[in-house]
Amino acid sequence: MFENQRIVREKLRDFAKKYYLNQLYKGAIFFVAITLLTFILYTVLEYFSYFNSLVRSIFFYSYILLFALTFIFYILIPILKILGLGKQISNEKIASLIGKHFPEIDDKLLNILQLENLMKEGKFKSYDLLIAAIDAKSEKIKPFPFVKAIPFKKSTRYLKWVSIPILLFILLFSVKSEIFTDSTKRIVQYQQYFERPAPYNFEILNPSLTAFQNETYELRVKVVGDEVPQEVYIAIKDKRFKLQAKSLTEFSYTFQNIQRTTEFQLVTEEFTSKPYTISVLPKPVTISFVVNLQYPAYLNKNNETVENNGDIIVPEGTTLTWSFYTKNTDSMLFITDNLQKTLQSDNDIYQISVRAKNSFDYAVINANKYYSNKDTLKHAITVVPDKYPEIFVESRQDSFFADRIYFKGNIKDDYGFNSLKFVYSKFNADGDLLETNQAISIDIQNRITLQDFYYYFDAGILYLEPGYRLEYHFEVRDNDAPNGFKMSKTSTFNYRFKTLEEIEQELKQGNSEMKDDFSQLLKQSKQLSKELEQLRQQIMQSKTTSWQDQQKMSDLIEKYNDLQKQIQDLKNQQNEQYQVEEQYKNLTPEILKKQEELQKRFDEILSDELKEMFQKMQDMMNELNKDKMMEMMEKMKLSNEEINKSLDEQLQLFKHLEFEKKYDEIIDKMRQLAQEEKQLAEETKNKQISKEELLQKQENVEQKYEQLNKEIQELKKLNKELEEPTNMKDHSELQKDIEKDMQESKESLQKNNRNKASEKQKNAGEKLEELSYQMELDKLENEGEELEEDIETLRQILDNLVRISFQQEENLVAVRAMSPRSSSLTDAVRKQFTIQENMVIIRDSLNALARRQAAVKPFIHKEVSKIETHLEQAKVNLNDRRTSNSASNQQFALTSINNLALMLGESLKEIKQKQQQNQSQCSKCKKKGKSSSSCSNSGNSKKSKAKTARELQQQLNRQMEALKRSLEQGDGKQNNMQQPGQPSLSEQFAKMAAQQEAIRKMMQDLQDELKAQNGVGDKSLEQMIQEMQRTEKELVNKTITQQTINRQKNIETRLLESERAEMKQEKEEKRESQVGRNMRNPNPPKDWDIDKTKQKQTEMLKTVPPNLNYYYKEKVNQYFYNIE
Known part of the structure; x- marks a missing residue:
């Protein structure tokens, strides 16, 4: 179931x-x-x-x-x-x-x-x-x-x-x-864009679709396929842009300054590519930068700030500080030729400082995690080196003083100057260096980069003897302190003081040329007189003046103007000649006064009145009629006669003065030679100088004596050129004796017989003194005789002038009482003619006297000319029976005669004063005899003491050097062993100590005199006296060292400087008394326009804005400098 x-x-x-x-x-x-x-x-x-x-x-x-x-x-x-x-x-x-x-x-x-x-x-x-x-x-x-x-x-x-x-x-x-395969792939990869298959494809050639912000991005596309479209577009959002065809198959499109990520498609008529995307990354950028320029302090420039300019020109030594303001920058690299430095950021600001010594290029690289070594700032810093200063100098010698030199120079630098110096070295006549690199600062405008300078150098302040030499140059230093004030200098120049022989030769040549010039001017003046007389005769014979007459008159006036110019040139030449003589020769006050008188006579020849008259004639040439022209020619005739007289007198007085100066010069040289020969006799006797040296010195003395004899012959020649030669006595026997003694002294020296040689040398020195004494006495006696003769002549002229005055007064009274029809007018005319004839005799006598006696001034001749003019007009008016006019002329003549008498009285007074001085000197000379060093007052006591002390000190120094050499050649010990024929050592030391003491006392006396004058004396002289005292102590202690010798040389140098200073002071005092022609103030050449140039440079300082940068300031300076 x-x-x-x-x-x-x-x-x-x-x-x-x-x-x-x-x-x-x-x-x-x-x-x-x-x-x-x-x-x-x-x-x-x-x-x-x-x-x-x-x-x-x-x-x-x-x-x-x-x-x-x-x-x-x-x-x-x-x-x-x-x-x-x-x-x-x-x-x-x-x-x-x-x-x-x-x-x-x-x-x-x-x-x-x-x-x-x-x-x-x-x-x-x-x-x-x-x-x-x-x-x-x-x-x-x-x-x-x-x-x-x-x-x-x-x-x-x-x-x-x-x-x-x-x-x-x-x-x-x-x-x-x-x-199925492609469609399935596209559906499955729905996010990816798939191109519709076409007959060509687009190939992006860019390695990467990545760009950086703010950059330019070039999209490069290549079309690959059987067909190629003619145009390709790029679609960005809803806009299309055409691509540029690079070739048949390549196209490009440039995105300018791309800022953000961008999507695009490539489009043709038939085809649209898939979407592409350019990814934009942040780019490191420098928004701006500034460079602070800190200039070296010595430039005196305000610091500057340069914005967004990396190429800069700066002076050497400038400190540059960069500040870079950046964006999207993680690091920055600063690169130069020898520097690579990573900079540190401070709120996106990077800084670095560099001191610029040389020009350099530099680069700045910004970088971040996306970008590097792309955006590089490359610039150049140009460093202007502080150049060496430049200097150019030209020189001119003073036309009056040979030892004065004017310098005009130009200095240039890029920023300014520290100093300008005149540097010299001094050498003696033998070429030995005495002083080296002695510097004298010159004032300049330190801030002006281009400027002229002027410098006046008086070599006389260096106490240079004839034959001495200077080497000099200019040194300029810029203001570049960090580099030690760079220096540039000119070439070395040489200036040699002429020897006395050269100076004498030039003076001799100058005198000869001036005499020729005087003669030539006198000929021109006489020729003008002839032409004037010819024109006057021609016009007198014609009824009216023609244009040709006026033209000839104008030519004559022009010739007179030219003659005046030549006279002025001759005056300047004579003035220059006198300046040289005053500088190098010991002229007596009498000679200096005569020279001054000659110069003044030039001024009287070229008087302002005469110049004004010729100028007035020139201006009136177009307005002249016959009467005015005749009147003008009469004035010109009188003026020319005055010029002829003055030139002739000037020539004769110049010859007289030349003779006198030569005479005094020979006497002075003879005295000096006598002292030299006697000094040589002492040296020969002391036996401390070698035979060869003594022979050389004796030959030098003989040569000087031979030259003196030649100068005596020249003096005789000058005497013959005088209109009235001086009676020069013959001293040939004495001259031969001197020559014989000198020759025998030399022969004795050659035989080494010093005692006989010394004796002959002493005899020659004494005879030289005798000869100088005799010549000076002859000169004074001749001058006395000439003055006596001149006084007698002037007295006779005055007596005759007084007689003429009485005669003229008597005739004036008579004429005033006569009527024009009076028969007595004939007697008045005869008397007036006699007065006129007597006045001619006075005129000729005055002319003869004026040719040898400077006391007869040129204005005396002018007054004589006035008298002759009035006398002539008085005679003419009497002949024409114009008694009133003749009386007026006689009154004028009488007034001028009285004026002339007063003038001649003053001249007579002046000549008598000269006679008294001559008699005083002659008496003094006879009283003192031949032992006197000078009969005249030409010397200066202080100068004589300084010179004598220097000569004695020089002699003593030689003795001490000789003794020191003999001691060094022996056993080096100072003993009292006496050699045959020589004093003992103790005696030699004692003698030298005594000589030094004598010299010291002489200098002490000079110091006491100076203290009496200024209250303080001379510090250098006081130091010299103290050094002499130390030498005395050493000599007493029988000590001679090299230090002693050096001290003695220093003493000798100081004595020489003292002598030179006193001589210079004496000459300066003389020059100060002659302000018009002997100004000691420097007078540079007029064409140099010193004042104008200095004013221009001062205006440059005011005009150039101080805040200009170097380049423009230099251009402005150059512009102003070039403006004339």
Whole structure:
């Protein structure tokens, strides 16, 4: 009974499995058909349409969804049912399905299930009856195969639906597999853009689609394919831009100053490329930068700041500080030729300082994590080296003083100057260096970089002897303190003081030329007189003046003007000649006064009145008629006569003065030679100088004496040139004796007979003194005789002039009392003619006197000319019976005669004073005799003391040097051993100590005189006296060392400087008394325009703005400097 029920139960379970297997089978068919058809549909649509990412994403996700749903519904659920998972099909459902399939069963199976349910629920009345019913029914349905109720065949019929998509897939795949492969790839990779297949492709040539902010990015595209489009566009958002064709297949587009990431597509008429993206990265940039310029302190320039300009020109030594303001910068590298430094950031500001000594290039590199070594700032710092200063100098010698030099120079530097110096070295006549590199500072404008300078150098302050030499140059230093004030200097110049022989030769030549010039001017003046007289006669014979007459008159005036110019030139030449003589010669006060008188006479020749008259004539030439022209010619005639007289007198006085100066010079040289010969006699006697040296010195003395004899012959020649030569006595016998003594002294020296040689030398020196004394006495006696003669002549002239004055007064009274018709006029005319004739005699006498006596001034001749003019006019008016006019002329003549008498009285007084001086000197000379060094007052006591002390000191120094050499040549010990013919050592030391004491006392006397004058004396002289005292002590202690010798040389040098200073002071005092022609102040050449140049440089300082940079300031300075 239960067996049947079990069998039914198993058949039900088998049915359920088979049922779900059928469901699975049918579901697989539907699953494949649905998914495959959808796949084919999507891929075909995508293949032909090339949907965008959105559509493809819908395709992708919808297909996944469809696939999942159909799989779950048709595959997964049936499998789960088969496995018994999930809700199973109910037995009632199975019974229904089986009952429908098997009519025999109908609802029997369902009834069995219902009875079992009643049994389970206990809803039955009889269990057995229920079991029997179930068993009976089970028995009846047991034979039926329940599984056949499942419609397997019906499910198989669905295979035709799945075969269609499969066949379609196979067909399409076999024809063009790209439909499925490419489409599936594009749908699956829906996020990626896929280009529609075209006859060409775009190839991006850029290695990377990455750009940096603010940069220019060039997109380069190449078209690859069988066809090439003519135009290609780039699509950015909704805008299109045409690409530039580089070639047939290459195109480019430039993104300017790209700022952000940009997406684009390449577009042609037929095709649009996939989207591309340019990624923009932050770029390290320098927003701005400043450079602070700190100039070296010595430039005196304000510091500057330069913004956003890396190429800078700076002076050497400038400190440059860069401040870079950056953005998106992680690091910065500063690179030069020899420096590579990583800078540190302070709030995106990078700083570095460099002191510029040389020009250099530099680069600045910004970098961050994306970008490096791209954005490089490359600049150049040009360093202007502090150049060496430049200097140029030209010089001119003073036209008056040979020892004065004027310098005009130009200095130039890039920033300014520290100093300008005149540097000199001094050498004696033998070439020995006395002083070296002595510097004198010159004032300049330190801030002006281009300027002229002027310097006046008086070599006389260096106490240079004739023949001494100077080497000098200029040194300029710039203001470059860090480099030690760089220095430039000029070439070394040489200046040699002429020797006395050269100076004398030049003076001699100058005198000769001036005499020739005087003669030439006198000829020109006389020729002008002739031409004037010819023109006057020509005009007198004509009724009126013609244009030719006026032209001839104008030419004559022009010649007179030229003559005046030549006279002025001659005056200047004479003045220069006198300046040289005053500088190098010891002229007596009398000679200096005569020279001054000669110069003044030039001024009277070229009087302002005469110049004004000729100028007035020149201005009135076009207005002249015959009467005015005749009047003018009469004035010119008188003026020319005065010029002729003055030039003739000037020439004769010049010759007289030349003779006197030569005479005095010979006497002075003779005295000096006498002292030199007597000094040589002492040296010969002491036997401390070698024979060869003594012979050389004696030969020098003989040569000087021979030269003196030649000069005496020249003096005689000058005397013959005088109109009234002086009576020069013959001293030839004395001259021969001197020559004989000198010759014998030399012969004795050659025989080594020193005593006889010394005696002859002493005799020659004394005879030289005798000769100088005789010559000076002769000179004074001759001058006295000439003065006596001149005084007598002038007295006679005055007496005659007084007679003429009385005669003129008597005739004037008579004429005033006469009427024009009086018969007595004939007597008056005869008396007037006599007065005129007597005046001519006085005039000729005065002219003769004026040619040898400077006391007769040129204005005396002018007054004589006035008298003659008035006398002539008085005579003419009397002849024409114009008594009143004649009386007026006679009155004028009488006044001038009285004036002339007063003038001559003054001249007579002056000549008498000269006579008294001459008599005093002559008396003194005779009283002192030949022992006197000079009969005149030409010397200066202080100067004589200084010179004498220097000569004595020089002699003593030689003795000490000789004694020191003799001691060194012996055993080195100072003993009292006496050699034959020589004083003992003790005697020599004692004598030298006494000589030094005498010299010291002489200098002490000079110091006392100076103290009496200025209250303080001379410090240098006081030191010299103290050094002399130390020498005296050493000599008393019989000690001579090299230190002693050096001290003595120093004393001698100081004495020489003292002598030179006193001589210079004396000359300066003389020059100060002659302010007009002997100004000591420097007068540079006029064409140098010193004042104008200094004013221009001062204006440059005021005009150039101080805040200009170096380049422009230099240009402004150059501009102002070049302005004339």
